[in-house]
Amino acid sequence: MDEPILQPGQRLARGVCRLLRSHNFATLDEVTPRPGLRVDVMALGAKGEIWVVECKSSRADYTSDRKWEGYLEWCDRFFWAVPPEFPTEILPPDHGLIVADDFFGEIVTMAPAHPLTGPRRKAVTLKFARMAALRHHALRDPRP
Amino acid sequence: MDEPILQPGQRLARGVCRLLRSHNFATLDEVTPRPGLRVDVMALGAKGEIWVVECKSSRADYTSDRKWEGYLEWCDRFFWAVPPEFPTEILPPDHGLIVADDFFGEIVTMAPAHPLTGPRRKAVTLKFARMAALRHHALRDPRP
Numbered sequence: 001m002d003e004p005i006l007q008p009g010q011r012l013a014r015g016v017c018r019l020l021r022s023h024n025f026a027t028l029d030e031v032t033p034r035p036g037l038r039v040d041v042m043a044l045g046a047k048g049e050i051w052v053v054e055c056k057s058s059r060a061d062y063t064s065d066r067k068w069e070g071y072l073e074w075c076d077r078f079f080w081a082v083p084p085e086f087p088t089e090i091l092p093p094d095h096g097l098i099v100a101d102d103f104f105g106e107i108v109t110m111a112p113a114h115p116l117t118g119p120r121r122k123a124v125t126l127k128f129a130r131m132a133a134l135r136h137h138a139l140r141d142p143r144p
Numbered sequence: 145m146d147e148p149i150l151q152p153g154q155r156l157a158r159g160v161c162r163l164l165r166s167h168n169f170a171t172l173d174e175v176t177p178r179p180g181l182r183v184d185v186m187a188l189g190a191k192g193e194i195w196v197v198e199c200k201s202s203r204a205d206y207t208s209d210r211k212w213e214g215y216l217e218w219c220d221r222f223f224w225a226v227p228p229e230f231p232t233e234i235l236p237p238d239h240g241l242i243v244a245d246d247f248f249g250e251i252v253t254m255a256p257a258h259p260l261t262g263p264r265r266k267a268v269t270l271k272f273a274r275m276a277a278l279r280h281h282a283l284r285d286p287r288p
Contacts, residue, residue: 014285026277044277048270126192129273133170133188136280141158
């Protein structure tokens, strides 16, 4: 299979997903919890924990994002993921921090937990489940 | 990508998954709701409905299955899926019936609804979600 050409943020997301997989989280990139809002990585833990990770490859990538505060209400914990050279002092505090590259990463600061309500968790989990299965199906059986 | 060699039941499952996709269900094959119990196809509707479809390619395939009654407690609706030439009179009544081939299919009899309890639905949806995302990840990024 040809290697797709990935943007810097997508390569970072790949390393983040490998990291989260090693923490027993199942991940999905570019999830749209509601129309107009797309998170870089959503991750689902064995107990149903929902994490969102926003990947910022550079200062410019971060400063051009006006939507990130809208992501908080869709997860139990919110993380920034940045490359090692990123100036982390420009990030707002009070969230998690992952330092990653194209291949792997590390959770530097655990995000504080702000648990979702039951109905919101149910809705996000269902959306995640259907999106994951539909994408898996499309990869496995691309013909229809 | 090379075409995998599929068994008759798996080819039937492919047609079933395409059919269910056309009914706006997200599908996953070979789901293990608990250890030792593997259903051929699990499908998740937009409102969270959970369907299970057992694919039987022949009379022998059906008569060798001693586990199917164990599947009922993991879904809201249970269907048999069989090829057009299958002797459907040997199937136990009171379930749904899909007639399918390798490419598509048809819901001949809608299965009666036996809604799952809330905790069971939550647990099955979470398992489905994680399994779908992990398999998707493994296809997208098989290297780690």
